[in-house]
Amino acid sequence: MQIENIKNWLKINLFSSWYYSLISIIIIYYFLLIFPKFLDWAVFNATFIGNEKSDCKSSGACWVFIKVWFNKLIYGFYPEKDLWRINLSFFILIFTISLSFFIKDKFKIYILFFLILIFPIIAFVLIKGGFGLEYIETREWGGLSLTFILTFFGIIFAFPLGILLALGRRSELFFIRYFSLLFIEFWRGIPLITVIFAAAIMFPIFLPQGLNVDKLLRVAVGIAIFESAYIAEVVRGGLQSLPKGQYEAAKSLGMGYWKMNFLVILPQAIKAVIPGITNTFIALFKDTPLIILVGLLELLGMVNLAKSNSYWLGLAVEGYLFVGIIFWFFSFILSRYSQNLEKKFSSERY
Amino acid sequence: MSEKIIEFRKVNKYYGKFHALKDINFNVNKGEKIVICGPSGSGKSTLIRCINGLEQHQDGDIIVQGNVVEKTLKNIEVVRKEIGMVFQQFNLFPHLTILDNCALAPTWVKKIPKKKAEEIAMEHLKMVKISEQANKFPGQLSGGQQQRAAIARALCMSPQIMLFDEPTSALDAEMIKEVLEIMIDLAKAGMTMVVVSHEMGFAKTVADRVIFMDDGKIVEIKKTKEFFENPENERTKLFLSQILK
Numbered sequence: 027m028q029i030e031n032i033k034n035w036l037k038i039n040l041f042s043s044w045y046y047s048l049i050s051i052i053i054i055y056y057f058l059l060i061f062p063k064f065l066d067w068a069v070f071n072a073t074f075i076g077n078e079k080s081d082c083k084s085s086g087a088c089w090v091f092i093k094v095w096f097n098k099l100i101y102g103f104y105p106e107k108d109l110w111r112i113n114l115s116f117f118i119l120i121f122t123i124s125l126s127f128f129i130k131d132k133f134k135i136y137i138l139f140f141l142i143l144i145f146p147i148i149a150f151v152l153i154k155g156g157f158g159l160e161y162i163e164t165r166e167w168g169g170l171s172l173t174f175i176l177t178f179f180g181i182i183f184a185f186p187l188g189i190l191l192a193l194g195r196r197s198e199l200f201f202i203r204y205f206s207l208l209f210i211e212f213w214r215g216i217p218l219i220t221v222i223f224a225a226a227i228m229f230p231i232f233l234p235q236g237l238n239v240d241k242l243l244r245v246a247v248g249i250a251i252f253e254s255a256y257i258a259e260v261v262r263g264g265l266q267s268l269p270k271g272q273y274e275a276a277k278s279l280g281m282g283y284w285k286m287n288f289l290v291i292l293p294q295a296i297k298a299v300i301p302g303i304t305n306t307f308i309a310l311f312k313d314t315p316l317i318i319l320v321g322l323l324e325l326l327g328m329v330n331l332a333k334s335n336s337y338w339l340g341l342a343v344e345g346y347l348f349v350g351i352i353f354w355f356f357s358f359i360l361s362r363y364s365q366n367l368e369k370k371f372s373s374e375r376y
Numbered sequence: 377m378s379e380k381i382i383e384f385r386k387v388n389k390y391y392g393k394f395h396a397l398k399d400i401n402f403n404v405n406k407g408e409k410i411v412i413c414g415p416s417g418s419g420k421s422t423l424i425r426c427i428n429g430l431e432q433h434q435d436g437d438i439i440v441q442g443n444v445v446e447k448t449l450k451n452i453e454v455v456r457k458e459i460g461m462v463f464q465q466f467n468l469f470p471h472l473t474i475l476d477n478c479a480l481a482p483t484w485v486k487k488i489p490k491k492k493a494e495e496i497a498m499e500h501l502k503m504v505k506i507s508e509q510a511n512k513f514p515g516q517l518s519g520g521q522q523q524r525a526a527i528a529r530a531l532c533m534s535p536q537i538m539l540f541d542e543p544t545s546a547l548d549a550e551m552i553k554e555v556l557e558i559m560i561d562l563a564k565a566g567m568t569m570v571v572v573s574h575e576m577g578f579a580k581t582v583a584d585r586v587i588f589m590d591d592g593k594i595v596e597i598k599k600t601k602e603f604f605e606n607p608e609n610e611r612t613k614l615f616l617s618q619i620l621k
Contacts, residue, residue, distance in 0.1 A: 277430060
């Protein structure tokens, strides 16, 4: 019975015609050719134990490299004794997000409120210092934790700003409409690299003497503004998909502009464009390595640094593979989460 | 002379160069039921939508309950809060349950506590006979049920006036009846109603006066009985003979 099922499955999915059979065989052939070699390199011949490069004597991957550099890849040059501060911040973040899966819908608004308004302050104080905690300069931040900080900052900043810009672009007020339009088209029209360079190098030139804004903050704001233009266009797509009747119904019930938009229009528009928003957030997450250009080292930057360490030369493949897996893993989580949301909302409207 | 609740004084409206409403003059008294009919494109929807400022007029005065509907729509919310409106396409909010659809505006616009607003919503849903659907989403209801929910939603704001913009035109024949029944109940309860409709049976049953519009003008405005028994204008006669066939 079981074998019969498998046979059927194979027949339907892989060998339904001579043409498909040929394609299947070619794919399976190359898979068998490459995958065992990859496994040999990544697992069977790889070195996991040891503390230095000389421990890697086999022909496989040298995972010792990742192991030794692990803390640096995750935390950058953050002082070892203060690592708990980063860990605690991320623990709070993950805890609140997981909590949102278990509580009733009507309390979720408080979690959102906490994540957008309160958590950033807590995390900032924890990681940067203050209130009795030692100050740690942002140039010591780095690694995967910096990737997350930038992504999180980007999302909570770009999302509301993007929504306002999308509304602004459809506003009836001349100046607001054209300001939004210009703003969006300007930021969409320049490459992110330019934004990062400008924020890190050009911007300080225009600041008055003595005023100094932290480089990481400048870059983070630059990235967030850049992404907000994309969010704005995605949200605008959602706004345009709504029938005029929704606006009229809200107006006829006595709602003003803000109530109409926040209670009736935006909830529907945003639900309609969840895939586009997720897309933008994943792009934001994967764009963060660009900050390497101005000397800020997040995960990829740290790997670059590690592999050019004279003692560890020649281990780029392991490093990049590690980075790739990490980026893929978190992008995948984001994407699954958004699919979940889509499913949940689609059941509401039929 | 009873109290005027809606007043149109020489109202003109243009869409670009198109003259949509031409010198509209009429009053609606408190508690009165008015049915507006006329061929499509005659301006009846435009007229009713000017009452709560969904369309802006360019000339003349519209006064609702003593408040002027400003041509710039300044402070229009004050006027709108007192006017309920029911649309041809229902326009329920698809992301909210029927109950939330009804309780939304009372909670946020009238600042009634949520619990209380939901109680009020439930009462009105009972009145339109769909209280058992309260926790469903609009997409799960039939057209007739949706339109009744939309009526309940409008009533939850305790309006002084109800506007109906072709409320049964998007419905199948068997659903038209259930919606009209609710509207008749509402009329009996003394609500001031302005209804754009082709349902002449409904007009005969509840309307105090009927307005016939054509080409952006009010052609004839008469007590219901007189309107149907001896229309004066040729166009009215033609229209009635076509629609009552």
